[in-house]
Amino acid sequence: MSIANFFRRPHYTSEATQxxxxxxxxxxxxxxxxxxxxxxxxxxxxxxxxxxxxxxxRVPQKPYVYQTEA
Numbered sequence: 001m002s003i004a005n006f007f008r009r010p011h012y013t014s015e016a017t018q019x020x021x022x023x024x025x026x027x028x029x030x031x032x033x034x035x036x037x038x039x040x041x042x043x044x045x046x047x048x049x050x051x052x053x054x055x056x057x058r059v060p061q062k063p064y065v066y067q068t069e070a
Contacts, residue, residue, distance in 0.1 A: 013021075024030055
């Protein structure tokens with residue numbers, strides 16, 4: 001018996017993983033729909049002018065924001 005076989009655990013998949021795998025089998029186009037939805041909200045080009053305005057409007061933050069002025 002080699003050392004690698006001695007420490008090997010039986011194959012385990014959690015209930016969450018089993019659920020996701022069964023969902024993907026039931027709906028093969030699920031990942032494509034997720035990518036499409038992500039593209040609607042997140043994968044957008046940034047507007048350089050708008051980013052400059054955001055940077056110019058930034059207020060410097062104190063080192064410890066919860067400290068009072070007392």
